[in-house]
Amino acid sequence: MTATILLQQLINGISLGSLYGLVAIGYTMVYGILRLINFAHGDLLMVASYAAIYGVALFSLPWFVSFPLAIAFTGCMGIVLDRGAYKPLRDAPRISLLISAIGASFLLENMALVVIGGIPKGFPRPAMFAKVIDVLGLRIQVLTIYIPILTLIFLAGLLYIIYRTRVGKAMRAASVDFETTRLMGINVDRIIAITFLIGSSLAAAGGIMWALKYPQVNPFMGVIPGLKAFIAAVLGGIGNIVGAVIGGFLLGLGEIMIVALIPELSQYRDAFSFVILILVLLFRPTGIMGEPITDKT
């Protein structure tokens, strides 16, 4: 393998990894506040991609209008998801909440199948993303470079919200203890809604970028990226936002590099991340950046 190919794969890995990271943020935020794996989170990638397609195709909106609208729509979907599937179960046993999450995920996927159909739809790819440029003798699609940059911008924005604003402070408080937060006069349900709004919007952004990268949209497109993003979140230390992005980078890089270095393993690519998950849970359940897992009582 030449240095060029290695570099090329490195860039691909970072690009894929930052998508995982972007989606992982949503998992980690919701887990941090509700101690719940939002199984339906990955499906929001699909929702966003279809929304973007319909914005462009049905309403003939230009992409720079359609994409943000799709992100906003998906963000609201996240709130609806919480209100419909999780809020009624706040005081129920954990197993119920998780089952509801699985149900919500299947519902979203199959609703899409019923309404839109199972035939993959092409994703409208604006020319400016598909352009290929030469860098140091490498031929790289500009999208591959935009993705990590956008991810870092989103991350910076999110960190600003969480550490520099009142809402962020309330979110941090709620992730420690609902009751105390409530006693301090904060509307916890509103904070949870905002968490879902932000997490889902980021998933939507990830979904649209995913669709730009692999322009085939189908009702089940969010399942695998969703699972991997979740693993990225665990790898980085669940509940920790910076950790989620780092976990995403590591997972994406690892996946691409393993296949690049040992091509025989390519058919096991999807199993790789689960092996990582199991190793992390066995040897360092708190992930790279995580604090000890505590039960919120």
Add this chain to the structure above:
Amino acid sequence: MSSFFKLDNLVMQFGGLTAVNGFSLELRPGELVGLIGPNGAGKTTVFNMITGVYPPTSGTIHWLGQDLTGMPLHRITARGIARTFQNIRLFTDMSVLENVMVSFHQKIRAGFWSAMLGLPAYVREDQRIHREAMDYLQELGLAHVAEEKAGSLPYGRQRRLEIARALATQPKVLLLDEPAAGMNPQETMELANLVRELRDRHELTIFLIEHDMKFVMGLVERIKVLDYGTTIAEGTPAEIQGNPEVIKAYLGAPKHA
């Protein structure tokens, strides 16, 4: 071995916070000892260290010459140290009788296959467990509610069931975590008598946490006082009552009020 039950310099740290700082205690067989202190003093943490809910950061626990430090909870119970919980933790969806029967499982002699095949050895043992569990319920005045769901019992009976369940593991040392919490004076008095009776009848050594000063003072022979994780006093109830440190910890520090 020289010591019956000995805690030596137990320390528990959570992150940067020291919950218990150097707790030592020796229990003699048949003793009734109390552990008191204001809220958040680290009393339950002491229990949790003894029973292995979490291993102490440092220090040792010795029991009949064995080192129990860091041993998992279920093995500690098997060695004859049982406990109740401050925030009642019954198996709420199981019957009162089943709650007590669970405690016998650790000592069951019939194996899995014998249970599955319904061999006479297992059937006899299960009948014996049923009978003995009923005896414990009888002793704690719960026999008439044996078939009810544990979660549906009123508060005072739930506390008694916790004790019945712990007794059924046939311990030598019993740790009671605020057994009188939430009880009215009448119930509290009955409980004090019960604890004394149980100690005598089952040859127990009892170590209990309590908030209710009156209850402790009238019941135990020796008291340790904990404040901010540190032992601030130790002695007979009479000594403790007059100890200025203790009075200060309970009354003098407005942050506890």
Add this chain to the structure above:
Amino acid sequence: MAKSQRHLLLNLAGILLVFLVLLLFERHGSLYQVRILNNMAIFITLAVSYNLVNGICGLLHLGPNAFITIGAYTSALLTMTANEKMMNFIIEPLIWPLSVVHAPFVLSLLAGGLLASLFAFLISFPVLRVRGDYLAIVTLGFGEVVRVLCNAFQSVTNGPLGLKGLSPYTNLWWTWGVAIFTIAVTTKLVNSSYGRAMKAIREDETAARAMGIDPFKHLLLAFLVSAFFSGVAGGLLAHLITTISPTLFTFFFTFNLLIIIVVGGLGSTTGAVLGAALFAWGGEALRVVESPIDLGFLRIPGIPGMRMVIFSIILMGVIIFARRGMMGRSEFSWDALWARLHRPAR
């Protein structure tokens, strides 16, 4: 007559009744009816054993499809003749000794169950170290890993092509025999001292440990028993549909089982049986919504996915509005039936 003897007699009578009904259907039932009855029994076996882990022990295990896959493949590879195997494995030959071993159906089922249990044992160390959401994801992961391996290990599983032309050994007697056996064993286990320990762990693990119960040991026990019966059911399924491939046993399969035990009532064996029966019958009935409907003057095209939409809504509806499902955690008993039958008379 002692109570226990009377119950034994009633149980035997019940089983006899089931077999009479089966005989009736075997003689006079349509192929369609027999297929539903077979599916019903296999789903009962799967649901009852799945409920042992999820309902009785309270773990959210999402990988029974892995056990079913292992049981199905093991059993299929054992009943196929050397010749049939050669015809199937055209891309890569089946490795020795699998290419030559051959076993009767009953042994192949046992082997399938045992191998599934062995797999459960191997994964139990990472799986049972974690709880709650983590356990859900790890078991889901193992389910996926098994599917990936099935696709990849062509020289054992024939990869994506799967195995075709298995002998249709499975019939009503096998499926219902296994189902009744599974119910009997599970009930015996749940009502034993071991079952009490499992329920105690579900209710409050710390308190159970404080009563001297070792959670790992008991959860492992449930896991192994559950895997065994899932594996056997996988073998039955393979020889019922006679063609298996990795796409058959995805997470969808697990999802169906989850619906069954949630609707039946998590923690109730009776509920799992009722849920499975309802699912086998209702699932078929619901096929209507996915197939084209021809009303003579109007053709409504089938809507793929509609069934799953309905299932998802049922699952969420039950978990949100009627969390205890049909049975809650209660079980069928002759005494309760007796009491109910006599209440109106008084």
